[in-house]
Amino acid sequence: MFKIKKKRILTVAVAMLLVVSVMLTGCSSNQPAAPAKVMKTSFNAGAEPKTLDPAISTGVPESHIQTALFEGLTRIGEGEKVLPGIAESWTQSADGTVITFKLRDAKWSNGDPITAEDFKYSWLRALSPEMASEYSYQLYYIKGAEDYNAKKGSADAVGIKVVDPKTLEVTLAAPTPYFIALTAFHTLYPVSKKASEANKDWSLKADTFVSDGPFKMQEWKHNDQVVVVKNENYWDAKSVKLSEVTFKLLEDNKAALTAFESGQLDATENIPIEDIGRLQASKVLKVAPYIGTSYYRFNVTKKPFDNVKVRKALAMAIDRQMLIDKVVKGGQKPAYAFTPPGMVDLEPGKDFRTVGGDYIKEDVAAAKALLAEAGYPDGKNWPADVAILYNTSSINKLLAEAIQNMWKTNLGIDIQLHNEEWAVYLENQKKLNYNISRAAWIGDYADAMTFMDMFVTGGGNNQTGWSNAEYDKQIKEIANKSGDQKVRIPAMHAAEKALMDDMPIMPIYYYTLPWVIKDNIKGVFRSSLGPIDYKFATVE
Amino acid sequence: MAKYLLQRIASALLVLFLVVSLTFVLMHSIPGGPFSREKQVPPAVLINLEERYHMNDPLSKQYIDYMKNVAQFNLGPTFRYEGRTVNDLIKDGLPKTATIGFIATIFALGGGLLLGTIAALWHNKTPDTLATFIATIGVSVPSFVMATFLQYYLGYKLGLFPPVGWNNGAFKNLVLPSIALGAFPIAQITRLMRTSMLDVLSQDYIRTAKSKGLPGYVIIGRHAMRNALLPVITYLGPFFAYILTGNFIVEFVFGIPGIGQFFVTSITNRDYSTIMGMTVLFCSLLVVFNLLVDIAYTFIDPRIKLTGQKGA
Numbered sequence: 001m002f003k004i005k006k007k008r009i010l011t012v013a014v015a016m017l018l019v020v021s022v023m024l025t026g027c028s029s030n031q032p033a034a035p036a037k038v039m040k041t042s043f044n045a046g047a048e049p050k051t052l053d054p055a056i057s058t059g060v061p062e063s064h065i066q067t068a069l070f071e072g073l074t075r076i077g078e079g080e081k082v083l084p085g086i087a088e089s090w091t092q093s094a095d096g097t098v099i100t101f102k103l104r105d106a107k108w109s110n111g112d113p114i115t116a117e118d119f120k121y122s123w124l125r126a127l128s129p130e131m132a133s134e135y136s137y138q139l140y141y142i143k144g145a146e147d148y149n150a151k152k153g154s155a156d157a158v159g160i161k162v163v164d165p166k167t168l169e170v171t172l173a174a175p176t177p178y179f180i181a182l183t184a185f186h187t188l189y190p191v192s193k194k195a196s197e198a199n200k201d202w203s204l205k206a207d208t209f210v211s212d213g214p215f216k217m218q219e220w221k222h223n224d225q226v227v228v229v230k231n232e233n234y235w236d237a238k239s240v241k242l243s244e245v246t247f248k249l250l251e252d253n254k255a256a257l258t259a260f261e262s263g264q265l266d267a268t269e270n271i272p273i274e275d276i277g278r279l280q281a282s283k284v285l286k287v288a289p290y291i292g293t294s295y296y297r298f299n300v301t302k303k304p305f306d307n308v309k310v311r312k313a314l315a316m317a318i319d320r321q322m323l324i325d326k327v328v329k330g331g332q333k334p335a336y337a338f339t340p341p342g343m344v345d346l347e348p349g350k351d352f353r354t355v356g357g358d359y360i361k362e363d364v365a366a367a368k369a370l371l372a373e374a375g376y377p378d379g380k381n382w383p384a385d386v387a388i389l390y391n392t393s394s395i396n397k398l399l400a401e402a403i404q405n406m407w408k409t410n411l412g413i414d415i416q417l418h419n420e421e422w423a424v425y426l427e428n429q430k431k432l433n434y435n436i437s438r439a440a441w442i443g444d445y446a447d448a449m450t451f452m453d454m455f456v457t458g459g460g461n462n463q464t465g466w467s468n469a470e471y472d473k474q475i476k477e478i479a480n481k482s483g484d485q486k487v488r489i490p491a492m493h494a495a496e497k498a499l500m501d502d503m504p505i506m507p508i509y510y511y512t513l514p515w516v517i518k519d520n521i522k523g524v525f526r527s528s529l530g531p532i533d534y535k536f537a538t539v540e
Numbered sequence: 541m542a543k544y545l546l547q548r549i550a551s552a553l554l555v556l557f558l559v560v561s562l563t564f565v566l567m568h569s570i571p572g573g574p575f576s577r578e579k580q581v582p583p584a585v586l587i588n589l590e591e592r593y594h595m596n597d598p599l600s601k602q603y604i605d606y607m608k609n610v611a612q613f614n615l616g617p618t619f620r621y622e623g624r625t626v627n628d629l630i631k632d633g634l635p636k637t638a639t640i641g642f643i644a645t646i647f648a649l650g651g652g653l654l655l656g657t658i659a660a661l662w663h664n665k666t667p668d669t670l671a672t673f674i675a676t677i678g679v680s681v682p683s684f685v686m687a688t689f690l691q692y693y694l695g696y697k698l699g700l701f702p703p704v705g706w707n708n709g710a711f712k713n714l715v716l717p718s719i720a721l722g723a724f725p726i727a728q729i730t731r732l733m734r735t736s737m738l739d740v741l742s743q744d745y746i747r748t749a750k751s752k753g754l755p756g757y758v759i760i761g762r763h764a765m766r767n768a769l770l771p772v773i774t775y776l777g778p779f780f781a782y783i784l785t786g787n788f789i790v791e792f793v794f795g796i797p798g799i800g801q802f803f804v805t806s807i808t809n810r811d812y813s814t815i816m817g818m819t820v821l822f823c824s825l826l827v828v829f830n831l832l833v834d835i836a837y838t839f840i841d842p843r844i845k846l847t848g849q850k851g852a
Contacts, residue, residue, distance in 0.1 A: 048621065050620060050621060050622060051621070051622030051623070053622060056622060058577075129588045129591070130588075130592070131588075132585070132588035132589045132591070132592040133585070133588075134575070134577070134581050134585060134589065136585055136588075137582050137585060146584070149584055149585065149588070150584035150587075151584075201623055203622075203623070204622070204623040204624070221706075221797065222621075222624075222632050222797060223632075223633070223797030223801070224705075224706050224795070224797040248705075248795070249795075249797075250704060250795040251792060251795075251801070251805075252704075252792045252793050252795065254688070254793075255691065255703065255704045255792075255793050255794065255795055256704070256795075258691055258692065258695070258696050258703045258704065259703055259704045259705070259795075261696060262695065262696045262699065262702075262703050264702060264703060264704060264705065421808070422572075422576075422808055423570075423571065423572025423573070423576040423808070423810050424570070424571045424572055426572055426576040426577070426578065427571040427572045427576060428571070430580070439578075440578070441578075460580030460581075460582060460583075461579065461580050463580075
């Protein structure tokens with residue numbers, strides 16, 4: 001009898017399992033297809049935005065969404081051209097310090113007119129110490145801006161003048177040829193004075209969000225998705241074909257790729273390194289340009305890297321192309337200098353990198369000779385505790401291991417690997433608490449200065465302890481004081497030469513941006529500065 | 541009972557206070573801060589930021605201010621998300637995490653008790669081997685493997701469920717994360733239930749019940765089950781706290797906008813207020829559930845009495 005009961009329990013269990021599985025399969029039936037002709041698309045922005053208020057945002061996910069929502073005085077278009085945005089034209093004074101922008105008849109997403117007063121309000125807002133905007137220094141080019149932000153001057157002294165509702169006059173502290181391009185950067189986007197003064201939390205919710213770009217905010221579900229829809233009040237609304245873009249906020253890159261491959265997502269970036277080869281082989285992978293350089297810092301204040309010969313020897317003894325082909329993949333370019341391709345040079349159409357040429361020649365024999373001269377023949381006497389510091393991530397680890405191996409094989413030196421959590425790594429790098437440290441830099445604007453001003457003596461982004469009078473002079477005394485490209489560009493070339501002659505850093509490769517997008521989505525513009533622009537996109 | 545409860549609540553508050561204080565000290569002693577950036581923030585900007593978040597106050601003042609706020613259930617603004625407070629994060633995320641946790645609980649508890657009982661009744665026979673096999677898989681496969689496996693095969697390859705997304709809590713989106721979240725506890729409960737059921741079945745009173753000629757379902761359901769449940773109930777306290785606060789990996793892989801993710805991301809971001817808020821939340825839940833478990837004992841086993849006296 002006992003046996004029979006036991007059988008009954010088993011039967012009930014099996015029946016329950018069946019019921020559950022029927023329930024589950026029943027639930028997986030597909031939703032009815034959306035009506036045709038409405039163009040919608042989706043993209044994984046990568047993370048919950050810290051904020052979508054352009055004055056205080058800093059991250060990549062934010063920049064993707066804001067490019068859809070906003071437009072500055074200018075907008076970056078195909079070929080990195082600076083196109084008129086809310087400003088239809090501009091003129092510069094002879095010395096390049098006063099720029100007068102003429103605004104077009106454009107409207108906010110709520111129908112209010114966009115005025116020069118909005119721009120003045122927005123820029124002063126981004127600079128106000130109370131806003132504590134991390135990127136406020138992007139506005140330091142304006143006269144009096146840095147003083148106001150550092151509480152050393154007043155808002156009235158900042159060189160922004162509203163001549164009339166459609167004319168904005170900006171006075172710069174020094175001539176800055178790339179300032180016009182910078183007005184397309186999010187810190188310089190306008191916010192509606194009226195909306196912002198009426199409600200200081202306007203940017204937190206979809207229904208109070210006011211913007212001036214091709215799209216407007218529809219829905220913001222935290223950590224889930226941001227949905228933007230076509231902004232009928234946008235001045236160039238006729239060019240906007242998409243009716244809706246959904247920005248997914250998935251942080252797991254692998255999951256985002258699975259979502260793309262199963263058709264849940266139309267496009268995603270930050271492709272996991274282990275999938276790049278497969279996607280490349282099946283020709284799904286797209287590679288967009290990206291102005292950034294991956295490099296290692298040397299701590300020049302400590303042995304053995306206080307010796308320039310050691311630094312040069314190490315920089316010459318790695319095989320960059322091999323690192324790209326076998327480790328990072330994704331079509332990066334080997335870096336034999338610091339500033340990546342994509343920066344303007346003197347003559348139109350010329351690239352700063354091509355004109356500047358290469359500064360590093362990979363040569364193992366010469367590297368060994370240099371190392372011997374420095375007192376470490378065949379790696380003898382090499383200190384035992386020299387380590388590469390990197391923040392914990394699989395790609396950093398693979399790269400460091402490969403380089404460690406190349407130095408061991410080519411120079412006979414042993415280097416340790418040391419990984420740390422992100423913020424700890426940043427802290428130790430800042431305090432020069434390292435020998436060699438993994439680093440990366442992504443440009444903010446398409447002028448070599450975004451790379452070349454990093455290594456001035458005591459600069460916050462130097463972090464190598466390196467100081468060079470010639471470099472400082474070329475950057476601070478010449479390039480930053482002139483609006484004349486004929487003066488600035490050669491000075492930046494001279495500074496890069498000084499940097500590479502001393503080699504406090506070892507450039508490894510110039511970044512690219514591997515990403516995937518469905519074939520039926522056309523006209524998406526990827527600026528080499530990173531943000532994705534759906535303004536002209538269509539779905540076929 | 542009332543005295544016992546009061547004592548328990550007092551000691552719970554003390555534990556909370558100690559945990560929060562210790563977290564505060566540990567948090568401020570790790571290198572880096574909420575404004576550590578690869579692109580260095582200029583000194584003037586850093587001063588503005590620190591003023592805005594009251595980080596230029598002495599640590600002792602920050603600590604006292606924080607404690608005052610926590611006492612009023614105000615966990616403060618996040619450093620990471622503009623205009624949102626830690627209370628907002630919990631309010632937005634906890635219901636989603638709890639939904640998945642609830643489904644996972646039903647799955648784990650129902651499945652675990654059933655499998656454990658089957659394994660004990662057919663001790664050393666095929667059903668036992670099968671149940672033990674399932675339990676071993678559940679315990680030994682880490683959740684990131686389980687989550688990715690389910691996502692890839694059931695979601696992507698077979699297309700039974702959407703691989704990622706919350707989708708306003710649609711049931712089909714919840715299935716995979718719930719299974720992934722429940723896999724470990726289902727295995728734990730199966731093993732606990734099997735062991736304690738085996739123990740109970742060999743007791744004298746079960747033999748007596750059998751000899752009295754009671755039917756099998758009465759013996760199992762009325763006599764054996766109740767006693768066998770005790771170890772499982774003990775496990776349920778920490779289990780609920782674990783499942784309600786979510787699992788970083790499961791939420792990360794399936795893109796669930798719950799609160800599990802904040803346990804990890806708040807630390808990487810050095811989002812001090814969120815680290816503290818999550819600690820307070822998890823600690824409170826743990827204490828509350830442990831108390832509930834103690835109370836539940838008295839209902840299951842009348843021999844257990846909750847009194848304030850020692851040795852009672």
